[in-house]
Structures are given as structure tokens and as C-alpha cells.
Amino acid sequence: MKASHLFYPTLREVPSEAEIVSHKLLLRAGFIRKTSAGVYSYLPLARRVLRKIETIVREEMDKAGGQEVLMPIIQPRELWEKSGRWSVYGDEMFRLQDRHKRDFALGPTHEEIITTLVNAEVHSYRQLPLMLYQIQNKYRDEIRPRFGLMRGREFIMKDLYSFDEDDAGLSIAYQKMYAAYCNIYDRLNLKYRVVEADSGAIGGNESHEFMVLAESGECTVLYCDRCDYAANVEKAECYTPADVAPAEDLKPREKIHTPGLRTIQDLVVSLGIPENRQVKTLMYWADGELAAVVMRGDRDVNEIKLKNALKCNQLFMADENMVRQQCGAGFGSLGPVQLGARVYMDQEVARMANFSCGANQDDYHFINVNPGRDFVPDGVFDLRNAVAGDLCPVCGGTLAALRGIEVGHIFKLGTKYSDALEATYRNAAGEEKPMVMGCYGIGISRTMAAAVEQNNDSDGIIWPLPIAPYQIIIIPVNAKKADQMQAAEDIYRQLSSEGWEVILDDRDERAGVKFKDADLIGIPSKITIGPKALQENQVEVKKRWEGGSRFIPIEGISAKVREIIGPQLSTTK
RNA sequence: CGGGGUGUGGCGCAGUUUGGUAGCGCGUCUGGUUUGGGACCAGAAAGUCGCAGGUUCGAAUCCUGUCACCCCGACCA
Structure with missing residues (x-):
């Protein structure tokens, strides 16, 4: 394809609508x-x-x-x-x-x-x-x-x-x-990982997702550093060893006055209680019934796990006014002790001792609360999002986190x-x-x-060879020089006839413009035809994905190109 | 749907506070000089200022309504 005929309107400036x-x-x-x-x-x-x-x-x-x-x-x-x-x-x-x-x-x-x-x-x-x-x-x-x-x-x-x-x-x-x-x-x-997934609304039981790894991915993937366990954060189980009991003596529960303190962070700042010694209480509306989720202060609720645990169809955050009516306190002052709603506790809380939480009365908190002694939950489940550093539920190794883009999903329906x-x-x-x-x-x-997302640099896209729109772009440095154009045409015809997909940039543009466009559209390899090398019957070959270039003789170019870029791919249009 | 923001030549933006009939950079076109990493000079074309109504002698600018788009959140391949 001649670049002069190819419809690829490139832009120097980034349209303001684009974010990633x-x-x-x-x-x-x-x-x-x-x-x-x-x-x-x-x-x-x-x-x-x-x-x-x-x-x-x-x-x-x-x-x-x-x-x-x-x-x-x-x-x-x-x-x-x-x-x-x-x-x-x-x-x-x-x-x-x-x-x-x-x-x-x-x-x-x-x-x-x-x-x-x-x-x-x-x-x-x-x-x-x-x-x-x-x-x-x-x-x-x-x-x-x-x-x-x-x-x-x-x-x-x-x-x-x-x-x-x-x-x-x-x-x-x-x-x-x-x-x-x-x-x-x-x-x-593409670099990817297969992860266990929740099957969601489509239904069914077993399900895996295929995640292409990239910083900008919308999904968090957790994987084990020891075994091949990997799961979407929505699904990843939090493993809590059963034998770990609280390693401290239970202290008597106290109610303390905490005017204006509403958030976990408030308590950290004002009272010096670390997040992981606090418990937060989140109110959900599950199939027409109020449900409280009790969780360590620095954790996030996993609503999918919650939905599965409660076996409910509809689940959303409760309205504060409704909660106040039923429980007598606003969001920032709730706790599991004598709460006017069913209490579902994250399993991790069972291992905590002497924690603080809201007292179900505005401006008051309890300290030294202990599950079992101070309240009995209606259910204990794994309800939080797993995070990097958690233990692997399969082998006990350590989980690490990556960002991924979900590109494939398989379900047993x-x-x-x-x-x-x-x-x-x-x-x-x-x-x-x-x-x-x-x-x-x-x-x-x-x-x-x-x-x-996975293959780019500051100059533009770097297409993986198997899916590149064209594999080679030929750039005569000066389109007005007949010898350069002639050599370019010859090489273009030869490589094309051998099945390579080639762009010949025959536009009467300055070399810089052509190089910039070639890099931007991400063609994996570039053959530059310049005046000096041409005198010695050579051209320059450069790979998009790595620095450096080499000069090769025009004579026998197809073999050289195959050697440098890789074997001709069987993929057809 | 809630919160925030933006709509002005093809693209990126200024001008809006304080109303006086539109400007900059890039791109496009013509001519010339250039030619190995987004050239330079000269000239030119191109905008009902998102849309509709209103206020005013006069609206990109003020008011009302409306549409579109972007960002954050709830939802998802």
C-alpha cells in the first residue's frame, strides 16, 4: 500500500476527550x-x-x-x-x-x-x-x-x-x-493471565477470565508467588488460618465520647487508634432487609461475595435516614453491639480483639470490643476484597496484585x-x-x-507482529530523488510479492514527518532508504520495539528481512 | 442517576468576570527556498462561538431552557 493512498489521518495533538x-x-x-x-x-x-x-x-x-x-x-x-x-x-x-x-x-x-x-x-x-x-x-x-x-x-x-x-x-x-x-x-x-472469576449475572458456576496485563486495567488480579493460583479481586478468596487466636487478653468494653468523629480516619487522627484496630459497619439493603457488614477498618467490602453469602438478588447501600430510624445513629457511629439489624461479620474480625467501633449513638464509640463476648453475629463469611500481601488460599504463599484488562471470559452455564x-x-x-x-x-x-495499552512508547504504538496492520514500512528519505524512489519501489514490490504486508511512504514529506508517522502507527519494522547508504547499495532496517538499526545490502534483502524481523507469518487477511 | 467540568474554523486553546460583532498555535491550500526525526519565508481559504428562546441599540460574553461530550462514583466484556 502506498502511503499517499492510505486513509490514515494522523493527529499531532491529542484530542481532549482521550484519557488513556x-x-x-x-x-x-x-x-x-x-x-x-x-x-x-x-x-x-x-x-x-x-x-x-x-x-x-x-x-x-x-x-x-x-x-x-x-x-x-x-x-x-x-x-x-x-x-x-x-x-x-x-x-x-x-x-x-x-x-x-x-x-x-x-x-x-x-x-x-x-x-x-x-x-x-x-x-x-x-x-x-x-x-x-x-x-x-x-x-x-x-x-x-x-x-x-x-x-x-x-x-x-x-x-x-x-x-x-x-x-x-x-x-x-x-x-x-x-x-x-x-x-x-x-x-x-500479549502478556496475560488466566484468573478465577465470579460468573456474575450470566449465571453458572465455573468461570475464568483472561486478563491482558496493563497498568491502566480496570480489574485487579491477585496471584500467588508460589503456586499458580490467580483470581479476579471479585473472586479471590481471603484465607484466614483457623488456628490463629487473638494474642492478647480481653479488656473490659468502654463507651467513650467522640464528638464529631465519623470516619475511620477521624479516629486515627484524634484518638490514635490504627485502622486495623478499628471495625467499620456498613449498611446494605438486601432484598428488602437491612443488613450490616462488619469489617476491619482498612478493608473494602466485596459486594459480590456479600451478595453470594446472603444469597440475595438485590443489594445496594442503605439510605442513611432509614438506617438512623432503625438503628438510632448515623453512618459514622454504627457498630455491631446491639445493632437493630442483622450483623454479618467478615471472618477476619473474628481474629481481632479489643477493637473500637461505633456505639450506635451519635458521637459515641466503644473501645475494647470483642466478638462473641460483646455481640454475636448472624453470620461469619469472607466478605472483604483480598489485597496484595494476603495469604494464598491454596498453598499459603503470598498474594501479589496486578492490573488487568478483561479480554476473555469463559463460563459454564x-x-x-x-x-x-x-x-x-x-x-x-x-x-x-x-x-x-x-x-x-x-x-x-x-x-x-x-x-x-500493553505495547507503546512515547512515540506511539508498537504493534505485536501477528496483529500489526502492516509489517514493514519503507521510507525513502527524499521522495523527489528518483534513485531513492526507484530503490524503494523495487524493494516494495519484492517484499510484497513474498507475502509481506508493506507500506511504501511515497509522500513528498520531510523525512522527519514520515518517521514520526511510521512510529505513531506502530509498524513493527522500518526500512529507510537514504542517499549515503544507497550509494553503496544498502538500506537501513530498524525494529520498532528496540533501539538501534543495521544497514543491509539491497541484494538479497528478502532473506535478510526474514532474518531480522522474523519468519513470515501464516496469518492472512 | 448523583457530583464536577467543557462546548469558539479539521485539532489544541485564548477571549466570557467588565456586552461593541472573533483571535493564537498546529493542520489545510498556493508559490518559493529546503530535505535523515513533526522545516522556513510569503500569501490564502476556512468559524450561524453546541442548539432554542429571551434581555439589549448591540450577545461568544448576561438570563432561561435544551442537547452533546468528558471526568469521578454506583454497573460491566
Whole structure:
């Protein structure tokens, strides 16, 4: 491709809307343009990258036994009523009406469609197992779209759905997908980790997330330094050794006057009580009932764990006025001792002794409170977020934390959707059984952003070779010099004919401009044709991902290029 | 939805407090000089100041309403 014809409008300045590096660079390098909040156009360079990611994903899905389909984006309300998700999905679903005022949704996901399809066509165990997948746009009216492609309202996603006779079949499918996903991220050349995850609203039991590691990641990943335990912070268990008892004598409880002191920090500052000797009490509204969560002062509540522990459907922070009515004190003065609500205690608190907490009376706190003696909780669970430094729940090693971008997520769904949508089959014994399902997603457009997030420098993007929009860019230093252009054309034709994807920057720009653009758009290797080297029939080859360059003779350039850049990749458009 | 902020040539911004009919840098176009890391000189084009109403002799500027976008939070691939 000649740069003079390539549509890649680069920007010198960063559009003010961009916050994170992938968003800034994809805009600046002419890969994407925004149409509306969370909705983007993909320009030619981006299209090529997306296609390469898709190709790798497709190859691995096919290899694992998947078959590609294409399904409607516009989906009728009835389908979503059947699964019960028309109301559950709420405002996050884009909804529209046709001319007859019939309701439709823009598909946020395709469980309903695919299950209905399979239900209609699959009736016998002889037709199972079955793995179908699609790569297409999905729509979620996010509360707050942000970070460019990272959290869009329209995004490209691969979803594969597996249908099996039983749990054993599902496990096989799940393992195949797990392996396929590892292959995919290996082939994409991205640094990632697989973590245990909560399966959330989609349902099911076992679930793993694939996290591309990057500073700007929205997820916190905890992993063990000794074994291969790794989990999303939402899921990571906090391991509390059972044998550790409080190592101090219990002191008598005292009520102290603490005018105006409301926060953990207030008590640290005014009374010198460290955060980890305090307990905080947070009030939740769980399925219409007030629930207090009691936790060490420096910890954060994990609402997913809480929701799972209480087995409730709806959970949100309680309103202060309501709490005051029922408990007699405001948020900053609550404690588990004789509280007018059910008390759920984080397991860590059981190991604490002589801590301080609110006295359920404004401007008063207790000190030297002890669980068991001063109050008995209605339940003790693991309710806090794990943090770096915690003990590994598997081997007792130490957990460390990393930031990650969730680019893939695999679930065992079980029979949740097949029950709701009556996707059944006849087994060998002639019995009617629900199919056992799994679903496996990869954010394609998000993966592109994640790749940039992980691979960039102050000059721009550094595409991993397997997904680079082009692999080589040829830059004649001066487009007006016929000998340079001639050499550039020759090399361009030769490398292109050998299957390399090459840009020839034939624009009549100064060398600096061409170098800057080449670096910005992140082409992995650059061949510069300058006057001095050309006299000796040489050109300069430079890799985007490392400093330094080398001069090589034009004669026999293909072999040299292969040697320097790497073997020609099989990935096709 | 709550809190904060911004809308002014393609991009980044100033001007708004104190009303007088729009300016800077980058980019674009023309000509010339340049040519190994975002050149220089000369000239030019391009803006209903987000939109609608109002106040005023006069509104980018004041008032009312409205829309869009960004950031923080609750939610999520």
C-alpha cells in the first residue's frame, strides 16, 4: 500500500476527550474516530488489526471444533421475556420499536437467540455435542462508556456457545475453550493471565477470565508467588488460618465520647487508634432487609461475595435516614453491639480483639470490643476484597496484585438457559433432557485496545507482529530523488510479492514527518532508504520495539528481512 | 442517576468576570527556498462561538431552557 493512498489521518495533538494511552494513540494514529459516546468508526488500519485478531480467533475456534454462524442483532422482546432477562437486563439493553410498536432489543449477547435456534433444530443426543460461534457487533448501553474502545456501547465480540449432553461433556468443551483461549493470546503475543472469576449475572458456576496485563486495567488480579493460583479481586478468596487466636487478653468494653468523629480516619487522627484496630459497619439493603457488614477498618467490602453469602438478588447501600430510624445513629457511629439489624461479620474480625467501633449513638464509640463476648453475629463469611500481601488460599504463599484488562471470559452455564428456553434433547435411553451449555466470549475490539495499552512508547504504538496492520514500512528519505524512489519501489514490490504486508511512504514529506508517522502507527519494522547508504547499495532496517538499526545490502534483502524481523507469518487477511 | 467540568474554523486553546460583532498555535491550500526525526519565508481559504428562546441599540460574553461530550462514583466484556 502506498502511503499517499492510505486513509490514515494522523493527529499531532491529542484530542481532549482521550484519557488513556490506547484511546489517545488510536485516535492520533488514525485508527478510530468517535461517532457518539462509546460508538466508533474503525478506519482502514484498525480494520486490518481487527481482522487479524478475528482470524486468529477463528482459526482457534475452528480447530477446537467450533462452527461459525451469524445471528441477528435485532432481537424480539418475546425471546428475552422467555429467558426472563427482558426486565433483568434493565437500562443496559438498547431497546427499539418497529412501525407496529413491537419491542426489540439490540443484542447485548446471544444466549437467547442461539438457544432458541438449537432448540428448534437439535433433538437427539446424536446431534451433540455442538459448538457454534459468531463474531459480530454487540450492544450494551453502558452507564458510562469510557476509555475509547475499552468500554464501548457498540463493540465487536466473539461468542461461542457449547451444547452438551451432560456435565462431563461440558467440562470437555470448557477445557477445549480454555486451551484455545491460551493459544489465542499466545499467538496475539500479549502478556496475560488466566484468573478465577465470579460468573456474575450470566449465571453458572465455573468461570475464568483472561486478563491482558496493563497498568491502566480496570480489574485487579491477585496471584500467588508460589503456586499458580490467580483470581479476579471479585473472586479471590481471603484465607484466614483457623488456628490463629487473638494474642492478647480481653479488656473490659468502654463507651467513650467522640464528638464529631465519623470516619475511620477521624479516629486515627484524634484518638490514635490504627485502622486495623478499628471495625467499620456498613449498611446494605438486601432484598428488602437491612443488613450490616462488619469489617476491619482498612478493608473494602466485596459486594459480590456479600451478595453470594446472603444469597440475595438485590443489594445496594442503605439510605442513611432509614438506617438512623432503625438503628438510632448515623453512618459514622454504627457498630455491631446491639445493632437493630442483622450483623454479618467478615471472618477476619473474628481474629481481632479489643477493637473500637461505633456505639450506635451519635458521637459515641466503644473501645475494647470483642466478638462473641460483646455481640454475636448472624453470620461469619469472607466478605472483604483480598489485597496484595494476603495469604494464598491454596498453598499459603503470598498474594501479589496486578492490573488487568478483561479480554476473555469463559463460563459454564449449565442448564440455566436450556431450562428457560426449553432446549432439550432425547438421550440414548429415550429420556428428554436439558442441554448443558457453556459460553465463551472474547472482546475483539477491546483486545485491540488492550494490545495498544500493553505495547507503546512515547512515540506511539508498537504493534505485536501477528496483529500489526502492516509489517514493514519503507521510507525513502527524499521522495523527489528518483534513485531513492526507484530503490524503494523495487524493494516494495519484492517484499510484497513474498507475502509481506508493506507500506511504501511515497509522500513528498520531510523525512522527519514520515518517521514520526511510521512510529505513531506502530509498524513493527522500518526500512529507510537514504542517499549515503544507497550509494553503496544498502538500506537501513530498524525494529520498532528496540533501539538501534543495521544497514543491509539491497541484494538479497528478502532473506535478510526474514532474518531480522522474523519468519513470515501464516496469518492472512 | 448523583457530583464536577467543557462546548469558539479539521485539532489544541485564548477571549466570557467588565456586552461593541472573533483571535493564537498546529493542520489545510498556493508559490518559493529546503530535505535523515513533526522545516522556513510569503500569501490564502476556512468559524450561524453546541442548539432554542429571551434581555439589549448591540450577545461568544448576561438570563432561561435544551442537547452533546468528558471526568469521578454506583454497573460491566
